[in-house]
Amino acid sequence: xxxxxxxxxxxxxxxxxxxxxxxxxxxxxxxxxxxxxxxxxxxxxxxxxxxxxxxxxxxxxxxxxxxxxxxxxxxxxxxxxxxxxxxxxxxxxxxxxxxxxxxxxxxxxxxxxxxxxxxxxxxxxxxxxxxxxxxxxxxxxxxxxxxxxxxxxxxxxxxxxxxxxxxxxxxxxxxxxxxxxxxxxxxxxxxxxxxxxxxxxxxxxxxxxxxxxxxxxxxxxxxxxxxxxxxxxxxxxxxxxxxxxxxxxxxxxxxxxxxxxxxxxxxxxxxxxxxxxxxxxxxxxxxxxxxxxxxxxxxxxxxxxxxxxxxxxxxxxxxxxxxxxxxxxxxxxxxxxxxxxxxxxxxxxxxxxxxxxxxxxxxxxxxxxxxxxxxxxxxxxxxxxxxxxxxxxxxxxxxxxxxxxxxxxxxxxxxxxxxxxxxxxxxxxxxxxxxxxxxxxxxxxxxxxxxxxxxxxxxxxxxxxxxxxxxxxxxxxxxxxxxxxxxxxxxxxxxxxxxxxxxxxxxxxxxxxxxxxxxxxxxxxxxxxxxxxxxxxxxx
Amino acid sequence: xxxxxxxxxxxxxxxxxxxxxxxxxxxxxxxxxxxxxxxxxxxxxxxxxxxxxxxxxxxxxxxxxxxxxxxxxxxxxxxxxxxxxxxxxxxxxxxxxxxxxxxxxxxxxxxxxxxxxxxxxxxxxxxxxxxxxxxxxxxxxxxxxxxxxxxxxxxxxxxxxxxxxxxxxxxxxxxxxxxxxxxxxxxxxxxxxxxxxxxxxxxxxxxxxxxxxxxxxxxxxxxxxxxxxxxxxxxxxxxxxxxxxxxxxxxxxxxxxxxxxxxxxxxxxx
Numbered sequence: 001x002x003x004x005x006x007x008x009x010x011x012x013x014x015x016x017x018x019x020x021x022x023x024x025x026x027x028x029x030x031x032x033x034x035x036x037x038x039x040x041x042x043x044x045x046x047x048x049x050x051x052x053x054x055x056x057x058x059x060x061x062x063x064x065x066x067x068x069x070x071x072x073x074x075x076x077x078x079x080x081x082x083x084x085x086x087x088x089x090x091x092x093x094x095x096x097x098x099x100x101x102x103x104x105x106x107x108x109x110x111x112x113x114x115x116x117x118x119x120x121x122x123x124x125x126x127x128x129x130x131x132x133x134x135x136x137x138x139x140x141x142x143x144x145x146x147x148x149x150x151x152x153x154x155x156x157x158x159x160x161x162x163x164x165x166x167x168x169x170x171x172x173x174x175x176x177x178x179x180x181x182x183x184x185x186x187x188x189x190x191x192x193x194x195x196x197x198x199x200x201x202x203x204x205x206x207x208x209x210x211x212x213x214x215x216x217x218x219x220x221x222x223x224x225x226x227x228x229x230x231x232x233x234x235x236x237x238x239x240x241x242x243x244x245x246x247x248x249x250x251x252x253x254x255x256x257x258x259x260x261x262x263x264x265x266x267x268x269x270x271x272x273x274x275x276x277x278x279x280x281x282x283x284x285x286x287x288x289x290x291x292x293x294x295x296x297x298x299x300x301x302x303x304x305x306x307x308x309x310x311x312x313x314x315x316x317x318x319x320x321x322x323x324x325x326x327x328x329x330x331x332x333x334x335x336x337x338x339x340x341x342x343x344x345x346x347x348x349x350x351x352x353x354x355x356x357x358x359x360x361x362x363x364x365x366x367x368x369x370x371x372x373x374x375x376x377x378x379x380x381x382x383x384x385x386x387x388x389x390x391x392x393x394x395x396x397x398x399x400x401x402x403x404x405x406x407x408x409x410x411x412x413x414x415x416x417x418x419x420x421x422x423x424x425x426x427x428x429x430x431x432x433x434x435x436x437x438x439x440x441x442x443x444x445x446x447x448x449x450x451x452x453x454x455x456x457x458x459x460x461x462x463x464x465x466x467x468x469x470x471x472x473x474x475x476x477x478x479x480x481x482x483x484x485x486x487x488x489x490x491x492x493x494x495x496x497x498x499x500x501x502x503x504x505x506x507x508x509x510x511x512x513x514x515x516x517x518x519x520x521x522x523x524x525x526x527x528x529x530x531x532x533x534x535x536x537x538x539x540x
Numbered sequence: 541x542x543x544x545x546x547x548x549x550x551x552x553x554x555x556x557x558x559x560x561x562x563x564x565x566x567x568x569x570x571x572x573x574x575x576x577x578x579x580x581x582x583x584x585x586x587x588x589x590x591x592x593x594x595x596x597x598x599x600x601x602x603x604x605x606x607x608x609x610x611x612x613x614x615x616x617x618x619x620x621x622x623x624x625x626x627x628x629x630x631x632x633x634x635x636x637x638x639x640x641x642x643x644x645x646x647x648x649x650x651x652x653x654x655x656x657x658x659x660x661x662x663x664x665x666x667x668x669x670x671x672x673x674x675x676x677x678x679x680x681x682x683x684x685x686x687x688x689x690x691x692x693x694x695x696x697x698x699x700x701x702x703x704x705x706x707x708x709x710x711x712x713x714x715x716x717x718x719x720x721x722x723x724x725x726x727x728x729x730x731x732x733x734x735x736x737x738x739x740x741x742x743x744x745x746x747x748x749x750x751x752x753x754x755x756x757x758x759x760x761x762x763x764x765x766x767x768x769x770x771x772x773x774x775x776x777x778x779x780x781x782x783x784x785x786x787x788x789x790x791x792x793x794x795x796x797x798x799x800x801x802x803x804x805x806x807x808x809x810x
Contacts, residue, residue: 042794042801049793083759085686101768111769118785119793126790169693169702170777254804267800274792282788283769284781289703289760291693299697300707300715306782396779398708407642407712 038260039240039253043134046127047233048264050151052271053120054226060113061215067103069095070165070211072204081288089167089292092207096166096287111279117159118284119275121307124152128348132381135369136239137352139362144232149349151225154218156307161214163285163305167207170285172293173302176201177315184334202295239368242479244472248366303395311341313394317415348384358511360486372441373480375434376515382430383423390418431520438522441477444469445525446533468534478524486512585661592662595655599635608666620732621669622660627728629656631721633735642712643735670731670741677747678727680755688756691749695740703760705775709736719761723754 010018021027038044071091077084079094080101099106128148131137137145160178164171179201183189198205237251246252254260291297304312314337321332355377356362371378393400394415401408448466455463469477488509493499514520547553597606603614610616617625628634632647651659660672693702701707704718713736718726730750733739740750759765761775773780 040801040804042798045797045801046794049790049797083685083689083756087686087690107769115785115789118782119789122786122790123793126794169697259804263800267797270796270800271793274796275789278785278789278792280770282771282773282781282784283767284785285778286767286769286772286775288768289775291689291702294693297693297697299693299702300699301701301705301777301779303778305778306785309778309782399776399779401708401712402706402714405712407710408708409711 033234034255034257036234036237036256037251037253038238038256039246039251041241043130044238045267046123046130048267049271050120050123050127051226051230052268053116053123053275054222055268056116056272056275057113057120058219058223060109060116061219063109064099064106064113065215067095067099067106068092068165068211070208072167072202072207084288084291087292090207092165092167093287093292096168100288108276108279111282111284112276114163114284115278115282116275117155117162118305119278121152121155121159121305124148124155125307128152129381129385132348132351133371133378134239134241135365135374135377138365139356140236140364141232141239142352142356144229144236145352146349147225147229147232149345151222151229153345154222154225158214158218158222159305160308161210161218164210165207165214166285166287167293168285168287168290169293169297169299170287170290170302172202172295173298174304174308175206175293176295177304177312181311181315181334181338184331184338186330186335202293237366239366241368241370242476244475246367248364251366301398303399306392309395310344310388310391311337311395313391313397313415314340316397317391317394317412317419344384344387351380358486358508358515359483360508360512361483367479369480372434372437373482373521375431375438376520378434379427379431383427386426387419387423390415390422394419435519435522438524442522442525445474445477446530474530480524482521482524483512483516485509485515485517588658588661589665591655592658592660592665595651595659596662599651600659603636608663617663617666619667619669620663622664622672623670623728624732624734625660625663626656626672627725627732627734629659631725643714646716670728673724673727673731675724678723678751678754680723680751680758683748683751683755685752685755685759687749688752688754689760691745692753692756695745696753699737701775702777703775704757705761718757723758726754726757 017027069091073091074088075091075094077087077089077094077097079097081097084097096110099110101107131141131145131148160174164175179193179197182193182196185192193201196206196209197203198209238253240246240251240253243252254263290299303309315334318333318337321336323330323332369377371381394412397408397411397415400406401411448468451465451467453465455465457463486509488501488505491499491501596604596608600608600614600617603611604617605611605614608617610618625634629651630649630653632649633644635650636644657672663669664671692700692704696704699707699709699715700718701715706717707715709715715737721729727750729737730740730745730753731742745753773784
């Protein structure tokens with residue numbers, strides 16, 4: 001009796017929690033994760049920007065589906081926008097006009113949706129680069145790197161299918177571009193195109209099909225990947241930069257609850273706020289001035305959204321080569337860019353595996369590298385980004401030409417040459433800069449910080465006083481580990497028989513030497529060096 | 541008749557015949573002359589042409605030749621018509637600098653409208669060509685804006701962009717922006733096809749069509765155009781949108797992230 005009374009006295013919140021725990025088992029889950037520690041650094045929030053903009057895209061997207069008609073039936077427009085009155089257009093275009101002019105809040109939501117997509121992809125790009133340059137993709141996070149990469153690629157195609165839905169003149173040109181790329185694929189191209197468009201381009205099917213892909217298929221896969229991505233972040237624990245007290249086995253930071261819950265929750269609203277402000281201030285994709293799509297019309301300045309601009313650049317820069325064989329045409333001018341598009345993206349996706357093969361390192365890494373301490377990796381990354389940016393310039397070559405008063409032909413030639421030369425130069429320059437920074441770090445550790453105080457010694461010599469670094473600073477600057485280049489190993493076995501050295505072994509040794517050999521890194525200061533310098537032999 | 545023939549040797553007969561002949565030719569001229577106005581302006585017109593010729597000799601002849609026949613530095617102006625002169629000179633394109641780039645740019649016009657009319661009259665006198673349109677022809681009033689938009693996207697957008705913001709052509713040439721270009725000059729440009737632009741004579745684009753296009757541009761690319769979505773970002777499409785999104789969108793968010801990360805909770809000292 002008395003126990004029953006006590007049970008009744010339990011507060012409502014506890015009873016609700018108990019009820020839920022009995023059915024969902026959330027107690028142990030919450031206990032294990034609520035105190036999860038996350039380290040503090042602004043660059044660790046880039047992924048959050050992506051996550052939140054993804055959520056914003058889903059929320060606003062749901063609203064848009066309420067009013068959008070994914071149909072290519074031809075209708076005559078009689079809505080609010082005067083300069084299109086009485087024009088024939090697809091229902092998709094007409095309903096997008098209605099969303100923009102006649103649905104309450106429609107234009108704002110459309111613009112939030114589109115701006116959030118731009119920022120989602122840009123955020124993923126920067127997040128990916130953060131992970132790349134700090135070496136956060138190393139074991140055990142390679143799978144998560146691939147998840148992230150897939151999210152970026154799927155995001156590109158979700159964006160593409162999304163901005164194609166209004167069936168306006170700009171996106172229609174983009175769809176035509178894509179169809180051309182599909183057609184350039186040998187043998188299967190025409191079949192895929194006929195299958196995708198339900199016959200000849202543009203047909204009457206693609207908007208409805210893109211709609212399913214855009215709102216169901218791709219976001220569904222992405223949602224799954226995002227969940228997997230986050231579960232893996234929890235499972236692996238977050239990486240951290242080197243510092244006193246931070247080891248490969250711990251995480252120094254703040255607990256998820258309450259600190260990160262509050263921070264992340266607040267940050268969500270900040271992201272929503274910034275994107276909404278952007279959508280309220282600036283127009284994006286004003287389909288009403290673009291007009292409805294008609295295959296016989298086209299406008300100059302027809303570019304895709306930025307994340308596809310790289311593909312546009314490849315096409316614009318590529319000479320129009322083609323081969324005619326036995327009555328068939330191989331359109332290299334389009335097919336080579338299509339292949340390059342895949343190869344260029346694959347390089348960055350596979351890089352973690354290449355690096356782990358070169359280093360042969362099978363250990364886990366939870367401490368991040370400073371980009372300068374991995375000069376070759378940083379160089380490769382900057383080279384990749386340089387190639388990417390040069391192709392973005394190529395994609396906007398006409399806008400670059402008109403706004404900088406240049407010849408579009410000159411811009412295109414710059415892009416063609418730059419695509420090959422730029423990454424090489426970027427690699428060399430970046431590596432030199434990294435080595436320079438390493439030397440400076442070494443200098444700082446051994447000789448201290450330049451204090452700017454000039455002192456005159458009794459015998460008249462002027463010296464600058466160097467202030468020794470604190471223990472913590474010195475630790476941070478010297479915590480990284482430096483690999484030694486991998487050797488091929490003995491070429492003769494224990495019986496004195498010559499072993500056949502495989503080509504891959506030689507390649508690996510060569511790459512390893514390029515990564516960690518002489519001239520590829522500055523040996524970090526050792527304790528002996530430090531002791532010798534500070535042992536009282538005066539200034540150097 | 542006898543009376544008349546009897547007096548044909550009269551001393552005044554020659555005078556009478558002369559008067560009759562004069563009256564006849566005068567009457568015939570009055571009947572067959574093109575128009576009353578033209579007749580009235582006859583002397584004024586020739587004066588205008590004279591003035592235009594003088595202006596031409598100073599400003600144009602060094603490239604286009606003394607009689608407008610053209611030289612290696614400039615094309616023949618015979619038959620280009622008054623509309624071409626009005627467009628080229630009033631938009632400041634002509635006279636061109638001696639060493640312009642790939643294309644003669646629009647610049648400040650140095651002639652008054654009266655002087656331009658004189659030049660136009662002189663060039664028109666060299667050979668028949670399109671005349672300067674009247675306000676009735678180019679005014680956007682009463683035109684079909686939507687039809688104009690359709691025509692614009694079909695005929696003009698591939699060089700001038702969706703709403704006439706301009707675009708690049710090969711080797712540094714370009715299709716200029718149509719913002720702030722007066723309806724009259726747009727009409728003349730379509731009529732005469734200046735520089736790299738093809739011409740759209742009335743047989744290709746009727747007078748009504750031209751009017752529709754002008755009305756469309758007036759609706760979507762003039763100071764009275766509304767931008768319901770906010771800043772237009774140049775109306776250039778995804779390139780400027782992407783740049784804006786990266787700089788202000790992601791840039792702003794990263795600034796916010798730095799701000800949030802800098803304000804961390806302080807751990808309690810145990």
